[in-house]
Amino acid sequence: MSATGPLASEVIELEDSFEAVEAHFRERGWTDGLPIVPPTPERVRAMLAGIEAAPDAVTGKVPPLWGEATVEKIAINAVMAGCRPAAMPVLVAALEAMLDPMFNLYGVQATTHPVAPLVIVNGPAAARLGMHAGPGVFGPGNAANATLGRAVRLCLWNLGGGRPGAGDMATQGSPAKYTYAIAEREEANPWGPLHASLGFHAGESVVTVFAGEGPHNVNDHVSQRAPNLLTVIADTAATLGSNVGWYLAQSQLLVVLGPEHAASIAADGFSRADVQRCLYEQARRPIGRLKIGGMWGIHDWPRWMTTVDDETRLPIVPGPDDILVMVAGGAGKHSAVVPNCCFSRAVSRAVTRWPGS
Amino acid sequence: MVVTTSAFETLAHHEAHTLGMEGLPLLVIDHPLGGEPPDRVAAKAAHTVAQLVARLGP
Numbered sequence: 144m145s146a147t148g149p150l151a152s153e154v155i156e157l158e159d160s161f162e163a164v165e166a167h168f169r170e171r172g173w174t175d176g177l178p179i180v181p182p183t184p185e186r187v188r189a190m191l192a193g194i195e196a197a198p199d200a201v202t203g204k205v206p207p208l209w210g211e212a213t214v215e216k217i218a219i220n221a222v223m224a225g226c227r228p229a230a231m232p233v234l235v236a237a238l239e240a241m242l243d244p245m246f247n248l249y250g251v252q253a254t255t256h257p258v259a260p261l262v263i264v265n266g267p268a269a270a271r272l273g274m275h276a277g278p279g280v281f282g283p284g285n286a287a288n289a290t291l292g293r294a295v296r297l298c299l300w301n302l303g304g305g306r307p308g309a310g311d312m313a314t315q316g317s318p319a320k321y322t323y324a325i326a327e328r329e330e331a332n333p334w335g336p337l338h339a340s341l342g343f344h345a346g347e348s349v350v351t352v353f354a355g356e357g358p359h360n361v362n363d364h365v366s367q368r369a370p371n372l373l374t375v376i377a378d379t380a381a382t383l384g385s386n387v388g389w390y391l392a393q394s395q396l397l398v399v400l401g402p403e404h405a406a407s408i409a410a411d412g413f414s415r416a417d418v419q420r421c422l423y424e425q426a427r428r429p430i431g432r433l434k435i436g437g438m439w440g441i442h443d444w445p446r447w448m449t450t451v452d453d454e455t456r457l458p459i460v461p462g463p464d465d466i467l468v469m470v471a472g473g474a475g476k477h478s479a480v481v482p483n484c485c486f487s488r489a490v491s492r493a494v495t496r497w498p499g500s
Numbered sequence: 501m502v503v504t505t506s507a508f509e510t511l512a513h514h515e516a517h518t519l520g521m522e523g524l525p526l527l528v529i530d531h532p533l534g535g536e537p538p539d540r541v542a543a544k545a546a547h548t549v550a551q552l553v554a555r556l557g558p
Binding site: 207208209253304308309310312441 | 507508510511514515518519534
Protein backbone atom coordinates (compact mmCIF):
# COMPACT_ATOMS: atom_id res chain seq x y z
CA MET A 144 0.00 0.00 0.00
CA SER A 145 1.24 3.51 -0.77
CA ALA A 146 -0.01 7.09 -0.77
CA THR A 147 -0.96 6.63 -4.43
CA GLY A 148 -2.60 3.23 -4.05
CA PRO A 149 -6.09 2.29 -2.92
CA LEU A 150 -7.20 3.46 0.49
CA ALA A 151 -8.17 0.91 3.11
CA SER A 152 -10.96 3.06 4.51
CA GLU A 153 -14.54 2.81 3.34
CA VAL A 154 -15.42 5.20 0.52
CA ILE A 155 -18.82 6.85 1.01
CA GLU A 156 -20.70 8.19 -2.01
CA LEU A 157 -22.55 11.42 -1.20
CA GLU A 158 -24.22 14.24 -3.06
CA ASP A 159 -21.52 16.57 -4.37
CA SER A 160 -22.18 19.48 -2.04
CA PHE A 161 -20.55 20.86 1.07
CA GLU A 162 -23.89 20.84 2.87
CA ALA A 163 -24.52 17.16 2.15
CA VAL A 164 -21.10 16.10 3.40
CA GLU A 165 -21.37 18.32 6.45
CA ALA A 166 -24.78 16.91 7.35
CA HIS A 167 -23.62 13.31 6.86
CA PHE A 168 -20.62 13.72 9.14
CA ARG A 169 -22.47 15.73 11.76
CA GLU A 170 -25.41 13.33 11.97
CA ARG A 171 -23.03 10.45 12.62
CA GLY A 172 -21.12 12.29 15.32
CA TRP A 173 -17.85 12.35 13.36
CA THR A 174 -17.08 16.01 14.00
CA ASP A 175 -16.31 18.23 16.97
CA GLY A 176 -19.26 20.49 16.17
CA LEU A 177 -17.40 22.69 13.71
CA PRO A 178 -17.55 22.30 9.93
CA ILE A 179 -15.00 19.93 8.42
CA VAL A 180 -13.08 19.74 5.19
CA PRO A 181 -14.56 16.75 3.31
CA PRO A 182 -11.94 13.97 3.36
CA THR A 183 -12.13 12.96 -0.28
CA PRO A 184 -9.77 10.21 -1.45
CA GLU A 185 -7.74 12.82 -3.36
CA ARG A 186 -7.29 14.98 -0.26
CA VAL A 187 -6.41 11.99 1.90
CA ARG A 188 -3.79 10.84 -0.60
CA ALA A 189 -2.34 14.35 -0.69
CA MET A 190 -2.18 14.31 3.11
CA LEU A 191 -0.46 10.92 3.07
CA ALA A 192 2.17 12.33 0.75
CA GLY A 193 3.20 14.60 3.60
CA ILE A 194 4.77 11.77 5.57
CA GLU A 195 7.31 9.05 4.93
CA ALA A 196 5.20 6.23 6.30
CA ALA A 197 2.99 3.48 4.95
CA PRO A 198 -0.73 4.33 5.20
CA ASP A 199 -1.37 1.05 6.99
CA ALA A 200 1.38 1.61 9.57
CA VAL A 201 -0.18 1.50 13.02
CA THR A 202 0.66 4.20 15.54
CA GLY A 203 -1.33 2.47 18.24
CA LYS A 204 -4.84 2.08 19.61
CA VAL A 205 -6.54 5.14 21.03
CA PRO A 206 -8.38 4.83 24.36
CA PRO A 207 -10.94 4.60 25.73
CA LEU A 208 -12.56 2.80 22.78
CA TRP A 209 -9.28 1.61 21.33
CA GLY A 210 -9.72 2.51 17.68
CA GLU A 211 -6.67 1.69 15.59
CA ALA A 212 -4.69 4.77 14.59
CA THR A 213 -3.23 3.90 11.23
CA VAL A 214 -1.44 6.62 9.33
CA GLU A 215 -4.35 6.64 6.88
CA LYS A 216 -6.94 7.17 9.63
CA ILE A 217 -4.82 9.96 11.08
CA ALA A 218 -4.59 11.53 7.62
CA ILE A 219 -8.38 11.46 7.22
CA ASN A 220 -8.80 13.34 10.48
CA ALA A 221 -6.05 15.76 9.47
CA VAL A 222 -7.92 16.56 6.26
CA MET A 223 -11.14 17.08 8.21
CA ALA A 224 -9.32 19.45 10.58
CA GLY A 225 -7.97 21.54 7.71
CA CYS A 226 -4.30 20.60 8.06
CA ARG A 227 -1.77 20.89 5.31
CA PRO A 228 0.24 17.74 4.47
CA ALA A 229 3.35 19.20 6.15
CA ALA A 230 1.61 18.67 9.49
CA MET A 231 1.51 14.89 9.18
CA PRO A 232 4.94 14.05 10.66
CA VAL A 233 4.21 16.31 13.64
CA LEU A 234 0.71 14.96 14.10
CA VAL A 235 1.84 11.34 14.01
CA ALA A 236 4.67 12.09 16.46
CA ALA A 237 2.16 13.81 18.77
CA LEU A 238 -0.09 10.76 18.72
CA GLU A 239 2.86 8.47 19.38
CA ALA A 240 3.75 10.62 22.37
CA MET A 241 0.17 10.55 23.66
CA LEU A 242 0.10 6.77 23.36
CA ASP A 243 3.17 6.42 25.58
CA PRO A 244 1.88 4.83 28.80
CA MET A 245 3.48 7.66 30.78
CA PHE A 246 0.99 10.06 29.22
CA ASN A 247 -1.97 7.96 30.43
CA LEU A 248 -4.22 8.88 27.52
CA TYR A 249 -7.01 6.72 28.92
CA GLY A 250 -7.15 8.90 32.00
CA VAL A 251 -6.78 12.10 30.00
CA GLN A 252 -9.66 11.15 27.72
CA ALA A 253 -12.10 9.73 30.23
CA THR A 254 -11.56 11.90 33.31
CA THR A 255 -14.06 14.38 34.72
CA HIS A 256 -11.24 16.98 34.83
CA PRO A 257 -11.13 19.55 31.96
CA VAL A 258 -7.78 18.39 30.60
CA ALA A 259 -6.65 18.59 26.99
CA PRO A 260 -3.37 17.54 25.39
CA LEU A 261 -1.37 20.69 24.71
CA VAL A 262 0.90 20.09 21.71
CA ILE A 263 4.14 22.07 21.83
CA VAL A 264 6.31 22.13 18.72
CA ASN A 265 10.00 23.00 18.89
CA GLY A 266 12.76 23.15 16.31
CA PRO A 267 12.62 23.57 12.52
CA ALA A 268 9.24 21.81 12.28
CA ALA A 269 7.48 24.86 13.68
CA ALA A 270 8.61 27.08 10.81
CA ARG A 271 8.07 24.29 8.31
CA LEU A 272 4.41 24.14 9.32
CA GLY A 273 4.07 27.92 9.63
CA MET A 274 3.30 27.71 13.33
CA HIS A 275 2.98 30.78 15.50
CA ALA A 276 4.75 31.52 18.78
CA GLY A 277 4.18 35.26 19.11
CA PRO A 278 1.30 37.58 20.05
CA GLY A 279 -1.81 35.70 21.06
CA VAL A 280 0.02 32.39 20.84
CA PHE A 281 -2.80 30.37 22.36
CA GLY A 282 -5.12 31.70 19.66
CA PRO A 283 -7.01 32.50 17.67
CA GLY A 284 -5.51 33.37 14.31
CA ASN A 285 -2.87 30.96 13.09
CA ALA A 286 -4.01 28.18 10.77
CA ALA A 287 -1.12 25.80 11.46
CA ASN A 288 -1.59 25.96 15.24
CA ALA A 289 -5.36 25.75 15.01
CA THR A 290 -5.57 22.88 12.56
CA LEU A 291 -2.83 20.80 14.17
CA GLY A 292 -4.57 21.02 17.53
CA ARG A 293 -7.91 20.28 15.95
CA ALA A 294 -6.51 17.25 14.14
CA VAL A 295 -5.34 15.87 17.48
CA ARG A 296 -8.82 16.42 18.88
CA LEU A 297 -10.54 14.74 15.92
CA CYS A 298 -8.24 11.72 16.26
CA LEU A 299 -9.11 11.48 19.95
CA TRP A 300 -12.78 11.93 19.03
CA ASN A 301 -13.08 9.53 16.11
CA LEU A 302 -10.42 6.93 16.92
CA GLY A 303 -10.65 7.06 20.71
CA GLY A 304 -14.34 7.77 21.14
CA GLY A 305 -13.65 10.82 23.29
CA ARG A 306 -17.12 12.31 23.04
CA PRO A 307 -18.79 14.19 25.90
CA GLY A 308 -20.73 11.97 28.24
CA ALA A 309 -19.47 8.81 26.55
CA GLY A 310 -15.69 8.41 26.23
CA ASP A 311 -15.00 11.93 27.51
CA MET A 312 -16.49 12.27 30.97
CA ALA A 313 -15.36 15.86 31.61
CA THR A 314 -17.83 17.56 33.91
CA GLN A 315 -17.60 20.86 32.01
CA GLY A 316 -14.96 20.37 29.32
CA SER A 317 -12.76 23.18 28.06
CA PRO A 318 -12.34 25.36 24.99
CA ALA A 319 -8.83 23.89 24.89
CA LYS A 320 -10.42 20.63 23.80
CA TYR A 321 -11.27 22.13 20.39
CA THR A 322 -7.64 22.86 19.59
CA TYR A 323 -4.53 23.31 21.73
CA ALA A 324 -1.21 23.59 19.89
CA ILE A 325 1.57 26.16 20.06
CA ALA A 326 5.18 26.67 19.07
CA GLU A 327 7.87 28.12 21.31
CA ARG A 328 9.38 31.54 20.67
CA GLU A 329 12.80 30.01 20.95
CA GLU A 330 14.85 33.12 20.16
CA ALA A 331 13.22 34.83 23.16
CA ASN A 332 14.07 32.07 25.61
CA PRO A 333 17.18 33.23 27.52
CA TRP A 334 17.95 29.67 28.60
CA GLY A 335 17.52 27.85 25.31
CA PRO A 336 14.41 26.12 23.98
CA LEU A 337 12.21 23.76 25.96
CA HIS A 338 13.17 20.65 24.02
CA ALA A 339 16.88 21.22 24.66
CA SER A 340 16.10 21.26 28.39
CA LEU A 341 14.40 17.89 27.95
CA GLY A 342 17.46 16.23 26.45
CA PHE A 343 17.07 16.88 22.74
CA HIS A 344 19.46 18.70 20.45
CA ALA A 345 18.36 22.29 19.90
CA GLY A 346 18.39 21.75 16.13
CA GLU A 347 15.99 18.79 16.29
CA SER A 348 12.29 19.02 15.62
CA VAL A 349 10.45 17.81 18.69
CA VAL A 350 6.84 17.61 19.74
CA THR A 351 5.92 17.61 23.42
CA VAL A 352 2.46 16.71 24.68
CA PHE A 353 1.35 18.04 28.05
CA ALA A 354 -1.99 17.09 29.60
CA GLY A 355 -3.03 20.50 30.79
CA GLU A 356 -5.89 22.73 31.73
CA GLY A 357 -6.36 25.82 29.64
CA PRO A 358 -3.73 28.52 30.28
CA HIS A 359 -4.09 30.48 33.53
CA ASN A 360 -3.04 34.10 33.11
CA VAL A 361 -0.30 35.68 35.21
CA ASN A 362 -0.50 39.47 35.22
CA ASP A 363 2.54 41.27 36.62
CA HIS A 364 3.17 44.77 35.31
CA VAL A 365 5.32 45.82 38.23
CA SER A 366 7.93 43.29 39.31
CA GLN A 367 11.45 43.91 38.11
CA ARG A 368 13.18 41.34 40.32
CA ALA A 369 13.03 37.67 39.48
CA PRO A 370 11.94 36.46 42.95
CA ASN A 371 8.98 38.86 42.96
CA LEU A 372 7.83 37.87 39.51
CA LEU A 373 8.25 34.18 40.22
CA THR A 374 6.28 34.53 43.44
CA VAL A 375 3.36 35.96 41.46
CA ILE A 376 3.61 33.09 38.98
CA ALA A 377 3.81 30.57 41.83
CA ASP A 378 0.70 32.03 43.46
CA THR A 379 -1.22 31.52 40.22
CA ALA A 380 -0.08 27.90 40.17
CA ALA A 381 -0.81 26.95 43.78
CA THR A 382 -4.56 27.31 44.22
CA LEU A 383 -6.90 25.22 46.32
CA GLY A 384 -9.05 24.22 43.36
CA SER A 385 -6.18 22.87 41.31
CA ASN A 386 -5.69 19.19 40.52
CA VAL A 387 -1.93 19.60 40.68
CA GLY A 388 -0.38 18.09 43.78
CA TRP A 389 -3.06 15.66 44.85
CA TYR A 390 -1.35 12.78 43.06
CA LEU A 391 2.11 14.13 43.62
CA ALA A 392 4.21 11.71 41.61
CA GLN A 393 2.53 12.64 38.32
CA SER A 394 1.90 16.32 38.97
CA GLN A 395 3.61 18.79 36.66
CA LEU A 396 3.38 22.46 35.79
CA LEU A 397 4.09 24.14 32.50
CA VAL A 398 5.08 27.79 32.77
CA VAL A 399 4.82 29.71 29.52
CA LEU A 400 6.69 32.92 30.16
CA GLY A 401 5.90 35.95 28.07
CA PRO A 402 9.10 37.25 26.44
CA GLU A 403 9.21 40.38 28.62
CA HIS A 404 8.82 38.39 31.83
CA ALA A 405 11.50 35.95 30.67
CA ALA A 406 13.88 38.82 29.91
CA SER A 407 13.27 40.42 33.32
CA ILE A 408 13.99 37.16 35.12
CA ALA A 409 17.13 36.46 33.10
CA ALA A 410 18.36 40.03 33.63
CA ASP A 411 18.31 39.32 37.35
CA GLY A 412 20.82 36.53 36.78
CA PHE A 413 18.44 33.61 37.14
CA SER A 414 19.18 30.43 35.18
CA ARG A 415 16.45 27.99 34.12
CA ALA A 416 17.35 25.85 37.12
CA ASP A 417 17.00 28.89 39.38
CA VAL A 418 13.56 29.57 37.94
CA GLN A 419 12.49 25.98 38.49
CA ARG A 420 13.89 25.89 42.03
CA CYS A 421 12.28 29.20 42.96
CA LEU A 422 8.89 28.14 41.61
CA TYR A 423 9.20 24.77 43.34
CA GLU A 424 9.85 26.50 46.66
CA GLN A 425 7.14 29.16 46.21
CA ALA A 426 4.30 27.22 44.57
CA ARG A 427 3.13 25.59 47.78
CA ARG A 428 -0.02 25.32 49.87
CA PRO A 429 -0.25 24.90 53.66
CA ILE A 430 -1.59 21.49 54.59
CA GLY A 431 -4.11 23.11 56.94
CA ARG A 432 -5.73 24.83 53.93
CA LEU A 433 -5.69 21.65 51.88
CA LYS A 434 -7.80 19.98 54.55
CA ILE A 435 -10.71 22.28 53.60
CA GLY A 436 -11.69 20.21 50.57
CA GLY A 437 -10.34 19.50 47.11
CA MET A 438 -9.18 15.90 47.10
CA TRP A 439 -8.29 15.72 50.75
CA GLY A 440 -8.46 12.12 51.90
CA ILE A 441 -8.03 10.64 48.45
CA HIS A 442 -4.63 12.19 47.80
CA ASP A 443 -1.50 10.17 47.08
CA TRP A 444 1.55 11.63 48.78
CA PRO A 445 4.86 10.45 50.19
CA ARG A 446 4.60 9.75 53.88
CA TRP A 447 6.56 12.80 55.02
CA MET A 448 3.89 15.11 53.64
CA THR A 449 1.26 13.62 55.90
CA THR A 450 3.25 13.92 59.09
CA VAL A 451 3.75 17.70 59.23
CA ASP A 452 1.88 20.41 61.12
CA ASP A 453 -0.91 22.45 59.55
CA GLU A 454 1.30 25.45 58.81
CA THR A 455 3.75 23.49 56.65
CA ARG A 456 3.58 24.54 53.02
CA LEU A 457 3.67 21.48 50.82
CA PRO A 458 5.06 21.26 47.29
CA ILE A 459 2.65 20.62 44.43
CA VAL A 460 5.12 18.80 42.16
CA PRO A 461 7.73 16.18 43.07
CA GLY A 462 10.73 18.37 42.26
CA PRO A 463 12.00 21.43 40.35
CA ASP A 464 12.39 19.47 37.13
CA ASP A 465 8.64 18.84 37.11
CA ILE A 466 8.15 22.50 36.27
CA LEU A 467 8.63 22.90 32.51
CA VAL A 468 9.64 26.40 31.44
CA MET A 469 9.20 27.79 27.94
CA VAL A 470 8.72 31.20 26.30
CA ALA A 471 5.92 32.28 23.95
CA GLY A 472 3.74 35.28 23.27
CA GLY A 473 4.14 38.89 22.25
CA ALA A 474 4.62 42.27 23.91
CA GLY A 475 3.23 42.80 27.38
CA LYS A 476 3.57 41.76 30.98
CA HIS A 477 1.66 38.49 30.92
CA SER A 478 2.66 34.87 31.26
CA ALA A 479 0.67 31.68 31.67
CA VAL A 480 0.63 28.70 33.97
CA VAL A 481 -0.72 25.44 32.58
CA PRO A 482 -1.43 22.99 35.41
CA ASN A 483 -1.58 19.34 34.46
CA CYS A 484 -4.26 16.89 35.55
CA CYS A 485 -2.01 15.17 38.13
CA PHE A 486 -2.25 11.74 36.50
CA SER A 487 -0.14 12.16 33.38
CA ARG A 488 3.45 12.96 32.55
CA ALA A 489 4.58 15.12 29.63
CA VAL A 490 6.08 13.10 26.78
CA SER A 491 8.32 14.34 23.95
CA ARG A 492 9.09 12.73 20.60
CA ALA A 493 11.48 13.71 17.86
CA VAL A 494 9.66 14.52 14.63
CA THR A 495 11.03 12.42 11.79
CA ARG A 496 9.41 10.85 8.74
CA TRP A 497 9.54 13.95 6.59
CA PRO A 498 8.91 13.06 2.94
CA GLY A 499 12.12 11.81 1.38
CA SER A 500 13.82 11.29 4.73
CA MET B 501 -16.15 -8.00 38.36
CA VAL B 502 -15.79 -4.36 37.37
CA VAL B 503 -17.07 -1.71 39.77
CA THR B 504 -18.30 1.61 38.36
CA THR B 505 -20.63 4.41 39.29
CA SER B 506 -23.82 4.90 37.32
CA ALA B 507 -22.43 7.97 35.50
CA PHE B 508 -19.68 5.85 33.99
CA GLU B 509 -21.81 2.81 33.18
CA THR B 510 -22.21 3.74 29.50
CA LEU B 511 -18.45 4.14 29.10
CA ALA B 512 -17.92 0.76 30.78
CA HIS B 513 -20.38 -0.94 28.42
CA HIS B 514 -18.84 0.71 25.35
CA GLU B 515 -15.35 -0.33 26.35
CA ALA B 516 -16.41 -3.89 27.17
CA HIS B 517 -18.04 -4.10 23.72
CA THR B 518 -14.94 -2.68 22.00
CA LEU B 519 -12.72 -5.17 23.77
CA GLY B 520 -14.99 -8.11 22.87
CA MET B 521 -16.14 -8.64 26.46
CA GLU B 522 -19.88 -8.17 26.03
CA GLY B 523 -20.80 -10.21 29.09
CA LEU B 524 -18.41 -8.49 31.46
CA PRO B 525 -20.21 -8.28 34.78
CA LEU B 526 -20.55 -4.74 36.10
CA LEU B 527 -21.28 -3.76 39.65
CA VAL B 528 -22.89 -0.33 39.44
CA ILE B 529 -22.97 2.09 42.36
CA ASP B 530 -25.27 5.12 42.28
CA HIS B 531 -23.33 8.24 41.33
CA PRO B 532 -21.75 10.16 43.03
CA LEU B 533 -19.28 8.80 45.53
CA GLY B 534 -17.59 12.10 46.37
CA GLY B 535 -19.21 14.76 48.53
CA GLU B 536 -21.52 12.30 50.25
CA PRO B 537 -22.05 12.23 54.04
CA PRO B 538 -20.54 9.23 55.82
CA ASP B 539 -23.89 7.56 56.52
CA ARG B 540 -24.84 7.56 52.84
CA VAL B 541 -21.41 6.26 51.85
CA ALA B 542 -21.82 3.49 54.41
CA ALA B 543 -25.25 2.65 53.03
CA LYS B 544 -23.92 2.51 49.47
CA ALA B 545 -21.02 0.35 50.59
CA ALA B 546 -23.33 -2.08 52.36
CA HIS B 547 -25.59 -2.31 49.33
CA THR B 548 -22.59 -2.81 47.04
CA VAL B 549 -21.11 -5.57 49.15
CA ALA B 550 -24.48 -7.32 49.26
CA GLN B 551 -24.71 -7.12 45.46
CA LEU B 552 -21.19 -8.41 45.09
CA VAL B 553 -21.80 -11.39 47.36
CA ALA B 554 -25.03 -12.21 45.54
CA ARG B 555 -23.34 -12.10 42.14
CA LEU B 556 -20.38 -14.19 43.17
CA GLY B 557 -22.90 -16.68 44.52
CA PRO B 558 -22.33 -20.10 45.98
